Amino acid sequence: MTPRVCLQYSISYALSSKFVKSTSSGRHLSVSVSQNTQKNFVRLPSPVQTRKKMDTMHGFLVPTYTLHDFDDGEECKVVRMIFQLSGVPFEFKHVHRDDYILEDYPFYALPALEMNERKYGSVLSICRHLAWRYNLSGKTAYDDAQVDDIAEKVFEVRMRIKNWIDHIEHAADHACDEECTEVTAARLLTETLFPCLERVLKAAPSSWLVGHTVSVARVAQGMTWADLLVACLVNPIIYHRPKLLQDFPLLYLHNEKVAHHDDLVGFLYHVRTLKNKCGLCSCIVLNAFFINFQFLSRFYYYVVYNLWDNKILYKMSLSKNRKSLELDEENESSANYLRSQWTVCVKSAKVLKKVTVVMRSAERVDRVFGSAWISSEKYMTKIYATDVNVPRGATLHPHSYQFNPPITNMGKYSSQLIARALRNRGIEPNVIFCSPTLRTLQTAAAIAKSTGARVLVEPGLLEPMEWYRRAGAKQLPDFMDEIFDIPQIDKTYKPIFSMHEFTSMFEAKSQDQCIQRIMLVVKNICVISRDCPAMIVGHAVTMDVASRIGQHGDILSSDNIEDLTSYEDSTYPSDPSGQAAKLEMGVRYPPSSVMALVRSNDAPPHVLKTVPDLIPPLTMGSFSNKILH
DSSP states (O other): OOOEEEEEEEEEEOSSOSSSOOOTTSOOEEEEEEEEEEOTTSOOOOHHHHHHHHHHHHHHHSOOEEEEEETTOOTTHHHHHHHHHHTOOOEEEEEOGGGOOGGGSGGGOSOEEEETTEEEEOHHHHHHHHHHHTTOSOSSHHHHHHHHHHHHHHHHHHHHTHHHHHHHTTOTTOOOOHHHHSSHHHHHIIIIIHHHHHHHHHHSSSSSTTTTOOOOSSSOTTOOHHHHHHHHHHHHHHHHOGGGGTTOHHHHHHHHHHHTOGGGTTTSOEEEEEEOTTSSEEEEEEESSOOOOOOOSOOOOOOOOOOOBOOOOOOOOOOTTSOOOOOOTTTOOGGGOOOOSOOOSBOOHHHHTTEEEEEEOOOBHHHHHOTTHHHHHEETTEEOOSSTTSOOSOBOOTTTTTTOOOBOHHHHHHHHHHHHHHHHTTOOOSEEEEOSSHHHHHHHHHHHHHHOOEEEEOGGGOOOHHHHHHTTOSSOOOGGGGGGGOTTBOTTOOOSSOHHHHHTTTTTOOHHHHHHHHHHHHHHHHHSOOSSOEEEEEOHHHHHHHHHHSBOSOTTTOTTSOSBOOSSOOOOOOOTTOHHHHHTHHHHSOTTOEEEEEEOOSSSSOOEEEESOSSOOOEETTEEOOOOO
């Protein structure tokens, strides 16, 4: 008897998938199709039954969604954000309050989610189900429980102060009550919810509330639906009542990171700086759109640098007990340097701790000796320098320093001179944030060796990835290998952006998105509360972003700058649209160029002021590290 073939479809819960990528919790569905040989006497399903079974299976795995809510409904925003992050299409059905029929929706309330002609109510249950499907829940059962705990508490507070939020946002058809005029809502936030969320963020292993979920193509590593729910609550409060966040910097940073996520453009307010008629930065407003900086990818670079010389005259005593200012790279420390007769930059300790020094990395080897410098200096697997300015002692492996060059010897010594100049101006940063590139790490390490500062590697300061792609890179260099060779680096630091976020999205990130990311990181480093000044070592684009963040103008003539002095009386151009300025950004901010940002207020939204001439220039012949105005 000739056997007949029957296709049997099975849908099962599995811990490891066959045809579907496994999710973080192992709760995905796997679909298997098996081909079995059966006897003639077995009754086979009809074509109609088979088609119905296929339709049911497809609808369960790839459902169609319709979200029902009022035209002015804000509770469903977090649901729409989940759809946007997951890249899942859905239909939004606007419900008019006059045509609202209670019996049409579960629990007689909106929003409601219709999935394959079935309706589900309650914001939390909708979010929990979508997060379970699209990898925005916890990785483990404990993480999931923590996410639920945070979400339920936040949503409970959200519903308790809903009328107060409508009041501060001037919602249409809002009816004020006692809650709108009393301080009950503010006290509930600042005394109960915000301290709890701040503690959770401080204890979390990443900058997210529960940072353990496995990333997918469109979802940031570590983000859960609880992060979205918290951002939806905190965002309008930052806009209308920013002083409520002044004691919760991590929560403020968390909200900015969610608001600046590439896939959430338009959902939350963004922070930007506006100027009044006098040219001074008078307020910070929140905008729901990115500030687009159309930077050109082509830059002019200084490729010929001569030996450096410091032309500053130091008034030193000739006492035999005093150390000289000769540089000794192994033994000398700026702790032993004598303060010269320079004017102290900051006279007030209160202002000093609000200063953040921003510096471009020191001179690069490939900008002096060309991109083929490895071939000319390499013998076997070692570097045998043909020029004194080539760094010695480096070991070469295949593709070493490709797209990640080191600094020259003069770059190292100039970094030490910069550290000494900062000390002479009364600025001694105890922490240095730097980009993960080798040249910024070496620059920061040279400064930290003189000052004893900790070096914190912040991948968020990395240059736009589009520049690496245009240079021919197929992927980012393995920057993190260099971290273990530099003892000044604090390996316990938890960065704002992890390196994995860049390697996984190397092909997707645009130049404008990376510029916004650098701006976010620089701003948040500047507003961190601390007892000493800080320092950022980045790139020319970091300097350009910092200059646009700060308030430009005559620093010395401002009456509200309290005891902060620039090295020379100068103004800084603030027009971000000049094509020539964009084209020559690499020349405008030479290697080792230095400026500063100072925070002028303590409560968010923060106002930052620019100090372009923080220290005297370092000049040799026709070259100087002075910023070109």
